[in-house]
Amino acid sequence: MTILSGTARLAGITGWPVGHSRSPRLHGFWLERHGIDGAYLPLPIEPADFPAAIRGLMLAGFAGVNVTIPHKLAAFAVCDEVEPSARRAGAVNTMVFRDGRITGSNTDGWGFLANLRAHRVDPAAGPALILGGGGSARAVAAVLLDLGVPVSIANRTRSRAESLARELPGLQVVEWNARDDALPDNALLINTTPLGMAGQPPLRIDLDRARPWLTVADIVYVPLETPLLAAARARRINCVDGLGMLLHQAVPGFRAWFGTEPTVDDALRRFVAADLLPA
Template sequence: MRLLTGSARLAGVIGWPVAHSRSPRIHSTWLNRHGIDGAYVPLPVAPENFTNVVRALAQAGFAGANVTIPHKEAAFAVCDKVDETAHRAGAVNTLVFTPQGIEGRNTDGYGFVANLRAHGVNPAAGPVLILGAGGAARAIAAALQDEGAAVTICNRSPERAETLAAALPPARVLPWEQRAAALGDYALLVNTTSLGMVHNPPLKMPLEKAAPGLAVADIVYAPLQTALLAEAEARGVKAVEGLGMLLHQAVPGFAAWFGVMPQVDEELYRIVAA
């Protein structure tokens, strides 16, 4: 059994609510695997207390924290320094506490691209159609652009799609009602919406006009196989599930806080999926 000492390194995940988060399971698995004197804990923090709590954690000796809904934009504001990934994503999901202050990063795009590669998908294989225009869409679009892919944004609210495309030139916009008909023009389809998530309506996205070699990625991981991914597999289309993105996005934070570069493998996947 691993016992903490007075020198233990501490990190956690800040959210409201946060009980649903699978991040403690991810990081605890790595801490146990590497025998690290440390802990990673869930931190339920109401929005009005966020800034004070983050600063208190830094002063209390925490190494850092992940940030989840609804705090990612507030996290951007509380940082003393924000790296290029967070600037491009417009949000922070990883805080690193240093002697120089609070440093903000965004690892969502990194996690998405790493998950694509783990499934044998080249992120720069061709044009990408992203469904959704929220924070996850922006982080993923920015990461794919950095890989050299041409990105098109398609959202139920055209105004939000236009705003996101303007923030990440030369991204294009496709009207929501044209998403299925235009699918033959793309090498990768990405669902960043909440459609298909547990308790939400399914995503209606026919794949009849998919181009040969299309890959379909869904960042939803509850359920592990969404209706979109099930249809992709039924048509022989490469399907990339969302849990892998969650696992891979945790890697840079763990390395920064605990000093070890962890591995995403089948054992971790089984533990977190359970």
């Protein structure tokens, strides 16, 4: 049993709903590993209550929160300061409360790059094709463009892809129906759509047209082995699953809230992955 003191450090994740999040399990592992007097809590907050609730958490002594759907954009308005990572990503996913002020950042892109590197993939090695046009697509595109990587994006709704391209100079738009034709020109294929997620139809793309040096990355982590990754492995294409992005993007927040640099390792991955397995 964990017993908190009156000076325990508190953080959490807010969304609506938030019960699906694996972040409490992830941060709880680190808290126990490091023997920290603290807790990381799921915080379901309705959208209309978000600004008042965030200020209330700060006044109640929380060190900060992670932010998930549907609050990532609303978090901008609540923050007193927004770091460049969040401005480039177009969303806030990490909030730090300090001295009565709220600072917002976005760690999704950082987590994506860290996950690639953990799999010995150099994100700057070649052109990238991103599938999807949501917040994760923007965060990933932004960090790759900042590395000087040529990036193309294909989204089922072209207008959404064009909007991202206007906000991120250098981003090229590919027609969704032309994604198979674009594949051979890229060294990295990244799925940021929900296609392939549990309960969703699989993503369709002709991997037989891939070059031998292609790496396929899927940010979906339920299931760990998406149909896209299974198809890639069957063709001996290098694969990176989405769980590592979840783990790595959590590091900066934990460090800021609890004052300890956590480690992403096999023990953590096994612990979080055990909660992803079907019952």
